[in-house]
Amino acid sequence: MNLSDFVIQYWPRLLSGTGITLAQFLLAAALGIAISLCMGLMKLSHNSIVRGAAVTYIEIFRGTSLVVQLYWIFFVLPLFGLTIEKFTAGYLAVGMNIGAYGAELVRGGILSVPKGQWEAALAINMSPAQRMRRIILPQALVNMLPPWGNLMIELLKGTALVSLISVADLMFEARQINASTFLSAQVFGAALVIYYILARFMVTPFMRWLERYMARKLGRA
Amino acid sequence: MFDWKWDFTWEILPRLIQATGNTLIAALAGYAIAVVLGLGLALAQRTPYRPVTLIVREFVEFIRSTPLILQIFFVFYVGPQFGIRLSPWASGMIAIGLHYSCYLSEVYRGGIESVAKGQWEAATALNMTTAQKYRRVIIPQAIPPALAGMGNYLVGIFKDTPMLSVIGVAELIHTANAIGSENYRYLEPYTMVGIIFLAISLPAAGLIRLFEAHVRRKLGL
Numbered sequence: 001m002n003l004s005d006f007v008i009q010y011w012p013r014l015l016s017g018t019g020i021t022l023a024q025f026l027l028a029a030a031l032g033i034a035i036s037l038c039m040g041l042m043k044l045s046h047n048s049i050v051r052g053a054a055v056t057y058i059e060i061f062r063g064t065s066l067v068v069q070l071y072w073i074f075f076v077l078p079l080f081g082l083t084i085e086k087f088t089a090g091y092l093a094v095g096m097n098i099g100a101y102g103a104e105l106v107r108g109g110i111l112s113v114p115k116g117q118w119e120a121a122l123a124i125n126m127s128p129a130q131r132m133r134r135i136i137l138p139q140a141l142v143n144m145l146p147p148w149g150n151l152m153i154e155l156l157k158g159t160a161l162v163s164l165i166s167v168a169d170l171m172f173e174a175r176q177i178n179a180s181t182f183l184s185a186q187v188f189g190a191a192l193v194i195y196y197i198l199a200r201f202m203v204t205p206f207m208r209w210l211e212r213y214m215a216r217k218l219g220r221a
Numbered sequence: 222m223f224d225w226k227w228d229f230t231w232e233i234l235p236r237l238i239q240a241t242g243n244t245l246i247a248a249l250a251g252y253a254i255a256v257v258l259g260l261g262l263a264l265a266q267r268t269p270y271r272p273v274t275l276i277v278r279e280f281v282e283f284i285r286s287t288p289l290i291l292q293i294f295f296v297f298y299v300g301p302q303f304g305i306r307l308s309p310w311a312s313g314m315i316a317i318g319l320h321y322s323c324y325l326s327e328v329y330r331g332g333i334e335s336v337a338k339g340q341w342e343a344a345t346a347l348n349m350t351t352a353q354k355y356r357r358v359i360i361p362q363a364i365p366p367a368l369a370g371m372g373n374y375l376v377g378i379f380k381d382t383p384m385l386s387v388i389g390v391a392e393l394i395h396t397a398n399a400i401g402s403e404n405y406r407y408l409e410p411y412t413m414v415g416i417i418f419l420a421i422s423l424p425a426a427g428l429i430r431l432f433e434a435h436v437r438r439k440l441g442l
Contacts, residue, residue, distance in 0.1 A: 063426075064418040067383035067394055072415060075407040079224065098347035153286050160288035164387070171291055192287045192295065199286035 003066055006186040010177055017173030018194055024087075024159040025198075028095035032155060035099025040106025043133075054103065061100030068160055069093050074165045075134075092160030098155045105151065109144030110136060142214045149207035153199050158196070168195060230409045233400050237413055240396035247313065247392055248379040253268035254318025255373070255378070259325030263333065266326070284323040290384045292316045297388045313385040321378050325371060332367030332404075333359060368436050369379070376422050393417060 006012075042054035042057040061069065068085040077084060084092065113136050121131035163172035178184050266275040284292070297312040307315070338360050342352040386395035397410035 059423060060419065063417045063422045065380040065383045065394075066414050067386075068411065068418055071394065071397075071407075072411050075401070076411050079408050155288070157288040160290050161384070163290075167391070171288065175294065178294070178298060182298075182302070184295070184302050186289060188295040188299065191291055192283075194292065195287040196283055200282065204286075 003186055006183060007190060010187070010190075013173045013177060014170065014190060014194065017168060017170035017191075018086075018198075020167065020169040021084045021159055021171075022198070024094065024162055024167065025156050027091040027139045028098060028159060029152065029155055031091065031095030032098035032102055036098060036102025036106050037055070038097060039103035040110065043103060043107050044110060056102045058103050060206075061097050066093065066097045066161055067164065069097055070161055070165060086162075086165050086167050089165060090159070090167040094155065094158045094162065097158065098151060102149055104147070105144045105147050106140070109140035112143045138214075140217060141212070142211075142218055142220065145207065145211045145214060149204060149211070151206055152203050156195070156199055156203055224408065226308065226406070226409065229404070229406060230413065233410060233413070236396055236400065237393065237410070237417065240391060240393045241417055243390070244382050244392040245421075247310075247317070247382045247385055248375070250314050251317035251321060251382075252375050252378050254314060255321035255325050255374070258318060258322035260329055260360075262322055262326035263329035266330065267333070281323045281326055284320055285327075288318045289317065289381055290387060292320055293384055298349060309385070309388045309390045313388060313390050317378060317381065320381075321374055324374050324377075328367045328370035328374070329363065331370070332363035332365075335366050336362045365436055365440055369429065369433040372432065373426075376429065379422060379425070382416065402420055412415050416419070 002115040039054045039057055042050050043058070045051050045054070070089070073084065073093045074086065074089040077089075117135055117139065118131065121135040126135070159169060163169055163175060166172065170191055174187050177187045181187070227344050262277060262281060266281070268274055293316040294296060296316040297307065297309065300307045300312065340358055341354065342361065344358045349357070382390075382392050383394040385392055386398065389395065393414045397407075397414045400410040401407040
């Protein structure tokens with residue numbers, strides 16, 4: 001069977017898998033960004049307990065493998081009476097993992113804002129919350145967006161692992177089709193191309209656009 | 222902790238330690254492939270032949286933006302379709318080595334680009350051939366600044382080895398899965414795997430930071 005016949009016969013399944021992959025990606029990205037912001041700010045806290053909590057979270061999630069975290073959330077948490085449905089467990093694990101990496105980017109971005117900006121905000125009598133929200137974070141965001149582009153690609157690739165707990169994403173559909181047809185080159189080749197298109201022509205251009213948009217908003221472009 | 226059985230933990234520990242050995246061998250073998258192949262890919266992107274440069278560049282982008290787990294399946298299943306039978310270990314090492322060689326090629330590229338232009342001119346003035354220039358002047362100066370990035374990917378490859386479990390390489394997660402399904406107990410094996418990962422990757426990351434500081438001092442940065 002050549003590639004075009006293959007695509008004609010199996011495109012509905014590949015498409016539905018791609019849909020699940022995108023849903024996992026968007027949910028995990030939302031969760032990951034929220035966790036990054038929270039943990040990144042906590043790691044900069046003056047309170048050693050708050051800082052310690054953030055460091056522990058970051059080191060645990062960066063020090064172990066995403067596969068281990070996924071299995072732990074899906075197979076071990078139910079033993080503590082916390083049963084999570086597989087779709088939720090999937091984006092929860094991927095988002096929590098990416099959040100730990102993102103937290104370091106948030107921290108680095110905030111530290112990259114020049115000291116004069118902090119002092120100026122203090123001089124015009126802003127509260128710490130106002131200063132962070134209106135002066136520091138917008139500038140930190142522009143500084144940290146380029147590495148976030150790479151992290152989003154890592155996130156997209158990470159979602160392929162949710163197939164291990166049988167979430168019917170693109171990777172899972174590809175494995176199922178392979179198991180029933182043994183058309184390995186076609187099905188895995190098609191899946192590789194779909195992931196590549198998502199990364200190269202959707203995620204990366206969007207992040208580039210966001211970089212330009214944010215830079216313009218701050219009058220830097 | 223809730224329902225944690227210490228005697229069971231001790232019973233499975235020898236198997237987990239043996240699997241840790243396999244995980245480390247897989248990580249080091251994959252890394253060895255990646256270090257060599259990565260340099261080749263970095264140099265191939267610097268040839269004066271535009272088509273070669275473009276193809277290699279796009280290939281690196283392709284591998285970097287598609288999931289490793291899918292590449293592992295691709296290598297493992299597509300070979301037999303064309304009469305090439307690869308063992309799980311061989312195909313796993315090819316896939317993981319190739320994946321990380323693309324990441325390492327970017328690290329090498331950064332290192333090579335950081336070599337001052339005068340060094341190239343001096344090598345040309347001494348009438349060196351291109352091969353001599355790279356071997357005796359450029360690469361020795363390009364590697365030290367790249368070492369930190371290379372070290373980070375060694376830890377990265379270690380954390381990605383659990384993906385090899387999907388094609389039956391008997392590393393940590395594969396062994397934990399087997400223990401879990403034999404005994405219907407998942408709490409201890411998965412938790413121990415997480416602890417083993419932390420126990421190796423955290424000290425390794427610390428050592429790499431120390432090594433990086435040492436190299437930077439030696440280079441007078």
